Amino acid sequence: MLTNYLKIAWRTLQKQQGFTFINIFGLAVGLACCILIMLYVLDELSYDRYNEKADRIYRVHSEIKFGGNDMHFAVSPDPVGPTLKKDYPQVEQFVRLHQRGTWLVKRAGEPTNLRENDITFADSTLFDVFTLPLLAGDPKRALAEPNTVVISESAAKRHFGTQNPMGQPLLFNNNRTFKVTGVMRDMPMNSHFRSDFFLSMLNDDYTWGQWLSNNHHTYIVLKPGTDAQVFAKNFDAVIQKYAGPQAVQMIGSTMDQFRKAGNRFDFWLMPLTDIHLYSKQQVELASNGDIQYVYIFSAVALFILLIACINFMNLATARSAKRAKEVGVRKVMGSERHQLVGQFMTESVLTTTLAMLLAVIIVAVALPGFNAISAKQLHINQLISPYRLPLLIALPFIVGLLAGSYPALFLSSFQPISVLKGTINLGFRSGSLRSGLVVFQFMMSVILIVGTIIVYRQITYIQTKNVGFNREQILTINDVYPLGKQAETFRQEVMRLPGVVSGSISGYLPTPSARSDNAFFPEGQIDQKNAVSMQSWGVDYDYVKTLGMQITAGRNFSRTFGADSSGIILNESAAKLFGGTDIIGKRIVRFDDPESKTTKLFTVVGIVKNFHFESLRKNIGALSLILDANSGSASFRLSSTNVPVLMKQIEAKWKQLTPGQPFSYQFMNESFDEMYRAEQRIGTIALTFAALAILIACLGLFGLAAFMAEQRTKEIGVRKVLGASVTSIIGLLSKDFLKLVLIGIVIASPIAWYTMNQWLSDFAYKIDIEWWMFALAGILAVGIALVTVSFQSVKAALMNPVKSLRSE
Structure with missing residues (x-):
């Protein structure tokens, strides 16, 4: 019977070639879209699930409302992990990560550095928490001693080629030597953070024990059976016991008084597998996805597939006049309705099977372009995994049955007498369902x-x-710290080139990056009511001019004022928190260390117009500029129309002062x-x-x-x-x-x-x-x-x- 169904179905498809092509091609495109989106969605949902303990790993987040800021951090104080491990038996293990950004790396004795991204300090427990297999080295000891580093397989090839890297020294930033004690497999792409270099946390230049500073990404592993929500209730006691005393030292109030004043300081746990799609915290290790897009694209895939199915149903029922007499004759000859349904369903499944074969070809051809658009590394062989292949095989049958069910029931319901007399009405106006399906198709198209x-x-x-500064024609040169004391010389040399308007050396630029806030107070008013939490950027005299910022009150830093070494410029948001433009000439205090009560006094010399230094998803927060030597990057405003020639001249100046150092640059509008x-x-x-x-x-x-x-x-x-x-x-x-x-x-x-x-x-x-x-x-x-x-x-x-x- 099935063989007979298939023969008739094949002949019918051949006989109606135009409609067959429209059906197969439409279904193929719909199925191809569905497969591509399925690959995208499954990849998004797979993040961090490669970790064997993924269901028990949580990241400790901080929520702080203080000094006019409401902050949601993916980082937490450095003592959180060790304290939880020590005080609570439910915590199996912890690890802290402290990302240090981009560093220059080379083999000891080599003349040329390579610019490496995402250099990360990690505790020796890294491999107890995350599943990062080592190809060489002992995971228990790899980061247990100072001056040790674990590198990825790719990094080993870049720096050592075919040589064995174990025990070999690597020089970081031209001044810090680390011994390679482990080589790990490259981290999977579906991880919420990736790094090629993990350095021992024992070498992290940090003042430890700061409960009021949030700078470390802390992960804990809970023991099997532990309820994370119940465990998180312990955070109040942790904050009272450990953070409370430091709060008293800093602002002279207890945590209870702190909270009663409308402030907040809390910790909470986020499951590891939720980070990529659900975390919208500040100071993430890398850009995350968004569950909204997963929902949106899943809906788009479903709607496109439905549109393709609707096409099939519409065309099948619309062609019913052509097949009405066939149905009538078959019924007169003794065919049962279930046999007719079987015949039409076979035609439907055959059509969708052919469409699926064409869809797989379309996916294979379109996948490189889709990867380029979506920034993914999806492969066609991912379709044949043990979990996806059955779905792929079942899909044409599911779609065939879905799309073919109504036409099959519709066609098989014709009464032979009415059909053979020609009294059956198949006009456009009688096809109310068909009309509804066309409405649905274009409704979804208009929404898209x-x-x-x-x-x-x-x-x-x-x-x-208008983001408050002029980001056009600003060249940013990265990692200028190898210049050392020659940084100012480099700036002056570049300034002499035709086409360079102004230049600045600074470690801070108005693009999102991991930066921390400090607590500031009006002089003589160090209490929580007068606190202002804001970022403090170290800049030079020409920073405001180079970036095209506008001083709205007071003045810019000037070399003619020797006292500007203790001067400070506030943005409008910060000035408002301190009382407005009347703040010019007044002094404010920055709290640097609550334990030693180290403070620094600044005089407000100017107010800069608000500029966006974070994503436009956020309102402009409080910010201050101070004079400070920081050679993280150099920025130059250009006016030249022949930028390629000017770039070669700037690179020549760079190589003259820093031979063997990589020349890395980008334009600020690109960074934005x-x-x-x-x-x-x-x-x-x-x-x-x-x-x-x-x-x-x-x-x-x-x-x-x-x-x-x-x-x-x-x-x-x-x-x-x-x-x-x-x-x-x-x-x-x-x-x-x-x-x-x-x-x-x-x-x-x-x-x-x-x-x-x-x-x-x-x-x-x-x-x-x-x-x-x-x-x-x-x-x-x-x-x-x-x-x-x-x-x-x-x-x-x-x-x-x-x-x-x-x-x-």
């Missing part, structure tokens, strides 16, 4: 179009918004755009899938329009004989479809508004959702539908009426 428009408008707004690379990727992916959804919907509309034109051939012939114009006939055939598209637009608009309004709520600075965005989406949908339908309408309208009526 509106979403894409709003995403791109928000990205454009971010890129063009990098903050929103995720949104740009999301926008591109959304645009691609919106276009594909519309393509699939139009394929179905094209086939449906062809059928309707064919069904009304004789009607068109009569109308033309009676004097109807081509334009009126095109309007006659198009209006029914356009009504459905317009209904889809009306339904889609409030859904799209709500969805995108939720997405924009993550941004402190955002665009307004305006009416023209929906109008543009509607015009695009109507235009595309009209072009699709008009092709068939024009073809039908131009047909010779003699040919259409000669059979009457």
Whole structure:
């Protein structure tokens, strides 16, 4: 029986080649989109699950409300991990990570450094917590001693080639030597942090025991059976016992008084496997994903697949007139309804199987481009994993049964007498379900179009918004600390080059990075009521000028004022917390160390206009600038139109002063755009899938329009004989479809508004959702539908009426 079903199904597909192509191609594109998004979503959901203890690992987060700031940190005080391990038997192990950013690394004796990213200090317990297999070395001892480093397999190849790196020295930043005591496999890509170098925490230059400073990423492993939420209730006692005394030393109040004043200082636990998609904390180890996008893309995959299935259902039921007599004859000859259902379901599954084969080919071809857009490293062989292959095999059957169920039941329900007499009504207006499905298709298409428009408008707004400084034509040279005392010489040499307007040496730039806040107080008022928590950036005299910032009150730092070494410039947010512009000339105190009560006194010399130094998702916080020698990076404002030539000249100056050191640079506008690379990727992916959804919907509309034109051939012939114009006939055939598209637009608009309004709520600075965005989406949908339908309408309208009526 099955063989017979397959033979008939194959012959039917061959007989109706046009509709077969539309069905298979539409389903193939839908299935390919679904597979690509499935790979993306599964990769996002897999983060950190490679760790054997993943279900028991938690990161300790800090929440602090103090001095006008409400901060949510992915870091915690350095004593948290050791204290929890010591005081609570539920804690099996802990590890702290302290990321130090980019350093220069080379083999001892080599003349040239390599610039390495994400240098990380780690406790010796690193390998007890995370599953990071060592290819060489003892995981228990690898980081247990000072001046030791564990490197990745890739780093070993970069620095040692085919030589054995074990026991070999590596020089970091030209002044710190570490011995290689372990080589680990490269960390998986689906990890919320990655590092090629783990240095012993014993070498971290840090003042230990600071309960009020949050600088370490702390992970704990809870023993099996421990309820994390119940365990987290112990944090109040930990804070009272350990942080409380330091709070009294710093601000003269207990933790109870601190909280009663409306402040907050709390710890909480985040499961390791939730970090990538759910954490939106400050000071993350790397950029995270967002569970919203997982939901959105999962919905997009489902909707695109539904649109493809709807095409199949529409075309199958629309072609029912062609098969009505076949059904009637089969029933007269004795076929049971279940046999007809089996036949039509076989055709459906065969169609979807062929579509799946084509879809896999499309995925294989599209995957490199999709990886480039999504910044992933997905592979086609991921489809044949033990967990995914069964789903891949089952998918065409599921889709085939879903898409073919209604047509099968619909076609098999025809009464043979009605069919053979020709009294069955299969007109457009009788197909209410078919009309509803067309409405659904274009509703989803319009939602995707509106979403894409709003995403791109928000990205454009971010890129063009006045951020309080001029980021255009600013060259940033990274890692200038190898220059040492020659940093100022380098700045002056570059300043002499034609096309260089100004230059500054500083370790702080208005782009997101891991920075900590300090507590400041008005002189003589060191208490929690007068505290201001703000960042303190060490800059030079030319920093404000080079970055094009605006002084709104007071003045900039000046070399003519010797007292500026203790001067401070506040941004408008900080000045407001201290009382406004009247703060000029007054003195404020910075608390550096609560244990020793070390403080430093500054005189406010100026107020700088607020500028964005973090993502536009956040409001501008309090910030201060002080004069301090910090040679992390050099910034130069350029005016040259021949930038490549100027860059060669600057690089020559660099090499002259620092032979063998890498010359690494970027332009500040590129750094700024990098903050929103995720949104740009999301926008591109959304645009691609919106276009594909519309393509699939139009394929179905094209086939449906062809059928309707064919069904009304004789009607068109009569109308033309009676004097109807081509334009009126095109309007006659198009209006029914356009009504459905317009209904889809009306339904889609409030859904799209709500969805995108939720997405924009993550941004402190955002665009307004305006009416023209929906109008543009509607015009695009109507235009595309009209072009699709008009092709068939024009073809039908131009047909010779003699040919259409000669059979009457």
